Amino acid sequence: MGHSNDMMIRFPNKSANEGFARVAVAAFVAQLDVTVEELSDIKTAVSEAVTNAIVHGYENLKGYITVKCKICDCVVEISVSDSGHGIADIEKARQPLYTSRPEHERSGMGFTVMETFMDGIEITSALGVGTTVVMKKKVSAGQQD
Amino acid sequence: MRLEKKGEVLIVRLEGELDHHYASKIKDAIDGAVMVGDVRKIAFDFSRVGFMDSSGIGTIMGRYKLMQAVGGSVSAFGVSKRLDKLISMSGVKKIISIYKNEQDATRGVG
Numbered sequence: 001m002g003h004s005n006d007m008m009i010r011f012p013n014k015s016a017n018e019g020f021a022r023v024a025v026a027a028f029v030a031q032l033d034v035t036v037e038e039l040s041d042i043k044t045a046v047s048e049a050v051t052n053a054i055v056h057g058y059e060n061l062k063g064y065i066t067v068k069c070k071i072c073d074c075v076v077e078i079s080v081s082d083s084g085h086g087i088a089d090i091e092k093a094r095q096p097l098y099t100s101r102p103e104h105e106r107s108g109m110g111f112t113v114m115e116t117f118m119d120g121i122e123i124t125s126a127l128g129v130g131t132t133v134v135m136k137k138k139v140s141a142g143q144q145d
Numbered sequence: 146m147r148l149e150k151k152g153e154v155l156i157v158r159l160e161g162e163l164d165h166h167y168a169s170k171i172k173d174a175i176d177g178a179v180m181v182g183d184v185r186k187i188a189f190d191f192s193r194v195g196f197m198d199s200s201g202i203g204t205i206m207g208r209y210k211l212m213q214a215v216g217g218s219v220s221a222f223g224v225s226k227r228l229d230k231l232i233s234m235s236g237v238k239k240i241i242s243i244y245k246n247e248q249d250a251t252r253g254v255g
Contacts, residue, residue: 015166022196040196040227047198051165105172107203109235116234 005031006070013058013065013082015051021080022046025069029076034139041117042076042137048110049080049133055104057084057131079134086127094123146171148178153185154251160193163201172204176211185217188250192223201228202235209240218242222250 007028011017022043029042046067053065063083070077087093093100094115099108114121118135125131147158155178161167178184187208194201209219219241224232232238244250 015164015169018164018166019162037227043196044198044231047164047196051198051200055165105168105203105207107199107206107235109199109202112234113199113231 003032004070004072006068008066008068010064010066013054013061013063013084015054017065018047018050018054021050021065021067025067025078028069029071029139032071032074032076032139038137038139042078045114045117045135045137046078046080048113049078049135052110052133053080053082053084053131055106056087056100057082059085061085074139075136076139077134077136079132081130081132083130086129087123087125087131088127090123090125146174148174150178150182150184151251153183154188155179155182155184155186156188156190156247156251158190158193162196163194163204164196164198165200168200168204172207175208179208179211179215184212184215186251187212187217187219188247189219189221190223190247191221191225191228194223194225194228197228197231199231199235202231202237205237205241209237220244220250222247 009024025046026039026043029039050065061084066081068079092098094111096112097108099106114135118137120136122134146160149156157175205219212219221241222244224243
């Protein structure tokens with residue numbers, strides 16, 4: 001009990017970093033005694049958020065993405081931030097199958113996957129400033145010995 | 146990724162982690178093989194995919210649209226329990242058939 005830890009990583013909006021981000025978060029979260037399924041859910045949610053930041057947040061811009069992860073007892077909180085275009089209509093963006101970029105073959109399932117695989121998600125965004133997605137998940141067990 | 150043609154079936158053997166980075170690299174190669182090769186069916190082999198996010202769903206949906214345009218279909222096999230969670234929630238099973246093994250996927254009519 002009372003275990004807490006946190007980390008932060010920052011990287012440019014290159015698609016090769018999608019894999020880096022989810023593996024880094026998974027390696028950090030693995031200090032809790034999480035199940036394989038929980039870890040897989042977290043990796044998938046991080047991958048969705050980071051991909052959104054790359055494809056939609058920055059679109060044709062260059063910029064950096066910051067991923068922060070906090071663990072406190074059995075709760076994992078992950079935030080993914082970009083300083084890109086921002087989202088004009090968050091409710092619309094959250095709708096299943098909605099995509100602003102059909103030409104990029106996005107399925108429109110990103111936020112739906114985050115909502116389904118995590119326990120809570122909050123999106124804050126401002127046009128021309130950027131977007132932050134905060135996701136929380138309660139995992140089954142505490143710290144490993 | 147490896148592409149194999151068996152009759153009118155194009156088997157797409159995916160490998161590794163199917164995310165946006167990987168998806169953007171493979172879709173042109175798949176579409177190119179469909180265009181040149183008289184393909185009536187795409188069968189995705191997921192047995193070597195360790196991770197997939199919604200980019201994989203987008204890749205399947207994109208190939209479904211392509212095959213619809215040429216009067217063909219899309220199927221998949223080798224889908225693990227982990228991948229099935231995402232595939233089930235996406236609703237993509239309404240448009241493609243998932244088979245237990247390669248024989249059924251290449252033979253099936255779905």
